[in-house]
Amino acid sequence: MASYRVVVVGGGLAGLSATMKLAELGAEVWLISLTPVKRSHSCCAQGGINSVNNLTRQLGDSEWAHFEDTVYGGDFLQHQPPVKEMADWAPRIIDLMDRLGVTFNRTPEGFRDQRRFGGTLYPRTSFAGATTGQQLLYALDEQVRRWEVTGHVRKFEFWEYLGPILDQNGVCRGCTIQDLVSMEIRTIPADALVIASGGCGVIFGRSTMSMACNGSAVSRTYQAGARYGNPEFIQVHPTAIPGSDKLRLMSESARGEGGRVWVPRKPQDPRPPHQIPEHERYYFLEERYPKYGNLVPRDIATREIFKICTQEGRSVEKDRLCVYLDLTHLPRELLDRKLGGILEIYEKFQGVDPRSVPMKIFPAVHYSMGGLWVDYERTAAGGLRVGSPRNQHTNITGIFAMGECDYQYHGANRLGANSLLSCIFSGLMAAPGILAYVKDGDQGARDRLPSSLFEQAERLHKERFQEFFRRPRDGDNPYLIHQDLGRVMTAAATVVRHNEELDRAYEKVLELEARAKRCALSDTGSWTNQNLVFARALEDMFPIAKAILRGARMRDECRGAHYKPEFEMPSITADDPAETRRQAEAWCDRFAENTRRWLKSTIATCDPDGEPTIHYEEVDTSLIPPRPRLYGVVGGQIIEEVWRERQKPQVAATV
């Protein structure tokens, strides 16, 4: 049996790809997961996975173009070498997944089919029906099961990670875990620990994320000293189906095929939608953006729908925020042919036929771009040195992070169909570096560590567990506190952000945190106690929630998913050419100044009392110089002209 043991927390695409590769390289992997890994959140991804391919190459695409789109989409907030390496690996990753049996859609000639996805010029996206994430996850799950049979992998499913174990030098030597069935708490000595636990959408109450995505594994690592990067960057998808339990995605293609977004002119008009005459409907996107209508860019659609329901109080329903997305004016035949699949999803979960009744939709928290800070080792060519133990290594020696729970690949905003890629890439790419780290380390250290180190950790977590049972029974209900937390976070820290609101939300979150620490259990048994597991995870949501709020409060600019109207760049208002030019010059000055001030990663560290301390980290933008994102900006053309002129002398100087 292999002599190096790596513990992987999380069995989605990132955790499984790391596990599979580590096992191939000869490590013994212990895999910890809240659910059987086949049920991980990766299965929810529908659209596909991006890579340059033989077809797009002939249209002028390249790895570099994919890299550039990702960086531009992320508003330049990510270090460029890891992104470049990811784009370089992408075609090889798709090939590997193809060999592993992923049921990618085919062309009549038998090649993998690709489709075009939002924001790119090329059909880069490989897909497997409408459930690409599920198919990729299953292929990795199958490979890991194979390694389980050979004894290289040992799974702990229905076990929860409670925290890392650090020695007196701050080096990670293992972790503490708990069996969610028997509630047994135990420690595992390990040579390295990998956190691949996904996003933290559950902090926002309901989101498009799965119930396991509560951020607690990341939070426990952050509370143990790991840095957290770009917490404030949370992607919100404009159209989701609000359910009382979850917000489920509604594809943008509904608007693409002619869907119209509206609210009654009379707020909360009680009449059913078809009885509301045309002139009493407010098609707010069409009225406010006559040029783009319902097909405004994603971030604008998200903001407008959010504003009309919150600030303007025009939600269709009184108790629930939503607007109509109306397809009922379109022929049924067209809807069935072009939108059949997604309309069935709506029907399945809402029990209503969207061909005859307008859908009710609202934006939903969808992805966390931020996550645990991780390092990388850059090559002279601007890529990564594969096999370097620095890759995906957090600031805690011996702890690595990858997948949605790292901050590395998506900057201020994630490009569609890049998440599956970043998860598989970070897992595969990091594995040789992790092995290099454990081999280079203190040989056999695992066996020489004092048993007191592990006993102490076990005692600590047992004590935390027992404390819940000693609480007075009249405390608050943790489920209700969670609902409040979700409401506060959603109102203040999603689509539109204002400093006063963020300040108020922070106060409210502190108050909720104090209540959560006193919350009462309604289940005081010690067998499969989901009540306690939830209450504990809830407590651990607060440090991350506070990092999100603080990061957003301090960042006085607009970048990617982070939008503060007070600091929005102006449009060009002049008609006169000279004045237009002057405004564009001023615009570029301000942009350059803003870049100097704010093109920095937010890095949060957790103080002993759970409060975040923020500092900023320079971003490696050495491969593609930052430039303004001008999509939809009035006067964009002249701004671009001025910006280009300014870049020329610099380019000449560097050549």
Add this chain to the structure above:
Amino acid sequence: MTDSNGSQRQGSHRPREIRVRVRRQDGPGQTPYWETFLLPYEPDLNVISVLQKIAALGKDAEGKRVPPVAWECNCLEEICGACTMVINGRVRQACTALVDRLLEQQPDEIRLEPMSKFPVIRDLVVDRARIFATLKKIQAWVPVDNYLNLGPGPRQSQENQELAYLLSKCMSCGCCMEACPQYLKIEVPRLPGESEDDYRRREMEITNRAFMGAAALAQIDLFNSNPIGAMNARERLDVLIGEGGIQVCGNAQNCVKVCPKEIPLTTSIARMGRAATIHMVRRWFDL
């Protein structure tokens, strides 16, 4: 009356409250009991939100404080398979069980029970480890040489992809096993002093001799039809005709009716039946 989401389904029968009866069990081997909960009616609920509201409520219909019902869930989009349970007598996922629809069919109450073919851990949580153990037994994977860069997989026809995709959507939820008269519950009692590892090993030996179920038969079909998977098809066929294999199937055809992913299980089983026959003949003649 029939237009907004609410009024269409509320009709004139909108109840004031929802009565939910849950078959609970505190732990393995313990006696199950029924508990009733009352929730104020709201439109557009599913069984997941009902269970969430029961947890937030913290008391039963008589106002007695009771522990929240334990249940398993994750994606809430009917793609992870976790929240499978028996709802009003039918096995299905709780996330797609819409309360308004359930009340239309049976207005007086919603009845929730754990699956009966798997050992109960607590309340609606059952131990489905057997499903995953079977995937090991049938070698449900593509046996690639390594994870290095060796180019793409083999080209495949659209027809082959479409079939594979159908079979590959199996989320190991257990519905087909719950509905199958040949798939029987196995609950292996623990021996005194037995370690967890020893217990799991012994349990697996026992379950591996029992019927593998429709999902596993379709997975053999899936991997044997994969161009690389086909290279060790004979090993899977050996398992197919072995103990707990296809001969146990009684052709009740319940599996295909309850599969939430509409996997053509009986078509797969028929195809596997033919493959088994050919394989047996070959083995007689040592081909």
